[in-house]
Amino acid sequence: MDTLTNWRERLITRTTRPTLVTTYRYWLWLGFLVVIVGNGVFQYTRQLREGLYVTDMRDRISWGLYITAFVFFIGISHAGTLISAILRASKVSWRAPVTRIAEFITAVALIVGASFVLIDMGRPERIFNVYLHGRWQSPIMWDVMAITTYLAASIIYLYAPMIPDLGLYRDRLKNKVGPVRNFVYRTLALDWNGSPKQFKLLGKAIGIMMLIIIPIAVSVHTVVSWIFSMTLRVGWNTSIFGVLFVAGAIFSGVATLILVMAVLRKIYHWEEYLTQKHFLYLGYLLAAFGAFMVYVNINEYLTEGFKLEEAGEFAFRQLFIEDFAVMFWFYAIGGLLGPVVLMLIPKTRTIAGVVTAAILVDIAMFLERYFIVVTGLRVPLMPYEPANYAPTFVEWSIFIAGIAFFCLLITIAIKIFPMLAVWEMTEEHEYNCAREHPTEPLPTEFEKVAVAMPEKTLPDDESTTQGSAS
Amino acid sequence: MRREPSKSENSTESDAGAATSVDRRSALRYLGFGVLGAVPLVASAPLMDSLVHDIIKGSTSDTLATDASPATTRSGRIRQWTMIIDLRSCDGCQSQGTPPQCATACIEGHLVPQPMEWIEVYEADLAGGGTQFIPTPCQQCENPPCVKVCPVGATFPTPEGTILIDQERCIGCRICMAACPYDRRFFNWGTPPAPPEAALADYNPDHQTPASRGTVMKCDFCPDMVRDGTLPMCVQGCPNDAIWYGDLEEDIATNGRAIVKATRLISENSGYRLKEHLGTQPRVYYLPGHGENIGRDPDDEGRMPTEWPWIERAEGAVTWTR
Numbered sequence: 001m002d003t004l005t006n007w008r009e010r011l012i013t014r015t016t017r018p019t020l021v022t023t024y025r026y027w028l029w030l031g032f033l034v035v036i037v038g039n040g041v042f043q044y045t046r047q048l049r050e051g052l053y054v055t056d057m058r059d060r061i062s063w064g065l066y067i068t069a070f071v072f073f074i075g076i077s078h079a080g081t082l083i084s085a086i087l088r089a090s091k092v093s094w095r096a097p098v099t100r101i102a103e104f105i106t107a108v109a110l111i112v113g114a115s116f117v118l119i120d121m122g123r124p125e126r127i128f129n130v131y132l133h134g135r136w137q138s139p140i141m142w143d144v145m146a147i148t149t150y151l152a153a154s155i156i157y158l159y160a161p162m163i164p165d166l167g168l169y170r171d172r173l174k175n176k177v178g179p180v181r182n183f184v185y186r187t188l189a190l191d192w193n194g195s196p197k198q199f200k201l202l203g204k205a206i207g208i209m210m211l212i213i214i215p216i217a218v219s220v221h222t223v224v225s226w227i228f229s230m231t232l233r234v235g236w237n238t239s240i241f242g243v244l245f246v247a248g249a250i251f252s253g254v255a256t257l258i259l260v261m262a263v264l265r266k267i268y269h270w271e272e273y274l275t276q277k278h279f280l281y282l283g284y285l286l287a288a289f290g291a292f293m294v295y296v297n298i299n300e301y302l303t304e305g306f307k308l309e310e311a312g313e314f315a316f317r318q319l320f321i322e323d324f325a326v327m328f329w330f331y332a333i334g335g336l337l338g339p340v341v342l343m344l345i346p347k348t349r350t351i352a353g354v355v356t357a358a359i360l361v362d363i364a365m366f367l368e369r370y371f372i373v374v375t376g377l378r379v380p381l382m383p384y385e386p387a388n389y390a391p392t393f394v395e396w397s398i399f400i401a402g403i404a405f406f407c408l409l410i411t412i413a414i415k416i417f418p419m420l421a422v423w424e425m426t427e428e429h430e431y432n433c434a435r436e437h438p439t440e441p442l443p444t445e446f447e448k449v450a451v452a453m454p455e456k457t458l459p460d461d462e463s464t465t466q467g468s469a470s
Numbered sequence: 471m472r473r474e475p476s477k478s479e480n481s482t483e484s485d486a487g488a489a490t491s492v493d494r495r496s497a498l499r500y501l502g503f504g505v506l507g508a509v510p511l512v513a514s515a516p517l518m519d520s521l522v523h524d525i526i527k528g529s530t531s532d533t534l535a536t537d538a539s540p541a542t543t544r545s546g547r548i549r550q551w552t553m554i555i556d557l558r559s560c561d562g563c564q565s566q567g568t569p570p571q572c573a574t575a576c577i578e579g580h581l582v583p584q585p586m587e588w589i590e591v592y593e594a595d596l597a598g599g600g601t602q603f604i605p606t607p608c609q610q611c612e613n614p615p616c617v618k619v620c621p622v623g624a625t626f627p628t629p630e631g632t633i634l635i636d637q638e639r640c641i642g643c644r645i646c647m648a649a650c651p652y653d654r655r656f657f658n659w660g661t662p663p664a665p666p667e668a669a670l671a672d673y674n675p676d677h678q679t680p681a682s683r684g685t686v687m688k689c690d691f692c693p694d695m696v697r698d699g700t701l702p703m704c705v706q707g708c709p710n711d712a713i714w715y716g717d718l719e720e721d722i723a724t725n726g727r728a729i730v731k732a733t734r735l736i737s738e739n740s741g742y743r744l745k746e747h748l749g750t751q752p753r754v755y756y757l758p759g760h761g762e763n764i765g766r767d768p769d770d771e772g773r774m775p776t777e778w779p780w781i782e783r784a785e786g787a788v789t790w791t792r
Contacts, residue, residue, distance in 0.1 A: 050660060050661075051659055051683045051684055052657075052659050052660075053660030053661075053788060053790060055659075058657075058790060058791065058792055059586075059656050060792055062644045062647040062648065062657060063644065063648065120643070120644075121641055121643055121684075122640070122641070122643070122644070122657065122658070122683070122685060122686075123640065123641050123642040123684040123685065124641075126622075126641045126642075127641065129624075129639055129641050130622060133623050135620065135621060135622065135623050137618060138618070138619050138620055138621040138622075138645070139619055139645070140619070140620075140643055140645055228648075230649070231615065231619070231649045231651075232651040232750075233651075377648065380653075381651055381652060382590075382652065382653045383593060383594040383595070383604075387792070
């Protein structure tokens with residue numbers, strides 16, 4: 001039987017592989033992303049020169065793809081919180097391999113999402129007016145406060161559980177990586193030595209952050225929805241928007257997490273750690289949220305559609321049978337019911353099935369954000385012909401650059417940071433081993449500490465660890 | 471008339487409010503940054519009135535605060551501007567054979583960038599068939615959705631009860647455009663087209679010229695003109711005297727030809743406001759009609775498209791459609 005030490009050594013080799021080995025395909029992929037982001041930056045300079053004139057937004061449909069992207073990416077950022085904080089809080093036993101990836105997605109998606117607000121502004125150079133003249137009564141101010149708080153909290157929440165692994169990298173990779181990364185590890189590992197006292201403090205910090213970050217995350221997407229529902233527009237003027245947005249955020253966040261996991265698993269051969277079980281459990285979560293989204297949508301559309309107030313008929317017509325019908329029904333059937341069905345049928349309860357569901361969900365949630373923004377603005381307020389909106393090349397370029405930037409940040413992060421939580425996974429593995437062999441004593445505090453000890457002390461630990469596990 | 475009993479009270483409140491509430495308000499604002507607005511909410515809870523007041527009121531404009539004092543009556547009370555539009559006398563300038571002259575006068579007087587129509591003549595269907603024309607300026611709401619949502623206080627209420635925009639502060643986020651239920655806000659998507667003389671104007675939120683790219687504009691009720699005793703552009707432009715401008719404080723209104731008691735004019739002619747059910751409380755009243763006073767038949771549909779007469783003098787101007 002595999003000893004714990006061997007298991008751990010293999011895990012460390014697998015985890016550090018992306019940091020140590022860079023293939024030509026990595027550079028190709030990186031170059032590809034840089035080109036797309038570069039094009040987005042170039043198109044943005046055009047927008048800066050000529051104004052938002054280069055978009056297809058106009059007075060009557062005054063928000064479009066940029067605000068869609070903002071809502072979409074802020075939604076995706078909820079991956080990290082849910083998986084990490086909620087699973088951690090409820091002590092779910094399989095969470096360890098997925099938490100780090102989820103937390104990276106959160107931080108990266110928030111950075112991308114927040115930049116779309118800046119891209120959408122008519123006067124981005126006046127952004128500091130928000131601090132100089134900010135009014136706390138404005139939903140935009142609530143957003144600024146909620147998102148900056150969330151970004152700060154999720155970076156701390158990403159960083160804190162990473163410290164033991166950074167310590168590991170600092171010690172193990174000292175002679176294998178260049179001075180820059182060595183400096184990064186030395187600085188960020190904060191003199192981590194894996195003592196019980198440090199573990200206790202870290203545990204406390206993670207515990208506190210985990211409890212703080214859940215309400216923050218919920219507030220963030222609620223406040224994002226309030227940008228819309230604080231107005232008097234048909235389709236936006238509804239109290240269920242907060243729930244719809246938060247549920248949708250977690251929904252698309254889980255889907256994105258599944259996709260990123262699937263890609264990393266394939267490239268770095270992490271099949272042993274990101275197993276079918278992880279994908280299936282996340283798939284069930286997806287299905288559960290899909291069902292909840294169906295419920296929320298019925299609540300929203302039935303209560304509005306039954307009464308059909310004022311411009312309600314126009315709003316429903318454009319959404320259900322006219323301009324946006326294809327989007328809406330793809331969203332409702334493919335995106336919401338799709339994952340539920342895929343998880344119900346035993347044959348599709350596979351990694352491929354879960355990944356398919358995740359792709360459907362991400363597309364559907366993007367479309368949902370898009371039609372919420374555009375249909376809400378399209379309902380005529382006065383007797384005029386309804387306006388139309390089709391994003392221009394500039395808008396698409398910048399939007400796609402946003403996706404590429406998201407991938408780029410993760411691609412760069414993977415070269416520097418441990419994408420798998422080595423110490424938490426080892427802990428989880430030890431615990432599971434002990435549970436499978438109940439005659440053996442549960443791992444003691446000492447062995448847990450040993451997990452994160454530097455390389456040179458390992459020979460001593462080996463005998464003790466081996467003794468308890470084999 | 472609903473407003474009347476509260477009028478004097480209203481003006482003294484805004485008088486005093488302007489002077490004393492600034493410190494408290496800015497203090498609340500700074501507190502708000504730290505604690506997601508929880509502290510200001512708790513702090514003002516016992517003063518629900520003042521909270522509502524705070525939500526509605528924006529910051530005041532730096533630019534405006536320096537060089538304008540509100541128009542007052544002879545006894546020193548602040549004017550409360552209002553507009554009363556008599557739809558019985560509006561035929562969308564069909565009889566003139568011109569584009570609506572209110573919009574044209576506004577565009578010429580304010581150098582309104584094409585394609586904005588700060589006062590726009592909509593043609594609405596009548597319940598029994600046929601149409602009516604509805605000249606629609608900014609409704610100058612007393613419960614203004616646009617002011618509530620502005621993150622930087624760039625759109626703000628004046629003591630005269632009108633809503634202005636400080637284009638030097640506006641960040642171009644356009645949430646006010648999403649919030650306005652009357653489609654009365656316009657954005658400078660590109661460099662705003664302007665004739666050469668626009669560059670000579672000293673910028674002021676009172677007249678918004680010269681326009682600047684990436685900011686929002688709208689009807690301002692011509693506050694600088696009426697302060698000097700000149701009627702707004704649209705009132706001057708209307709060939710049928712359908713637009714009345716006045717002051718609810720002194721209860722007086724004029725269309726440039728007659729002077730009447732504003733509240734009587736509204737009541738006696740069953741005046742109403744647009745989308746009254748939204749609770750925005752506009753300062754613009756309408757007297758129902760379809761141009762019958764000047765012999766328009768409801769079935770005569772259509773009006774001339776609006777023109778920007780100075781556009782040929784705006785060299786290399788880029789315009790867009792709404």
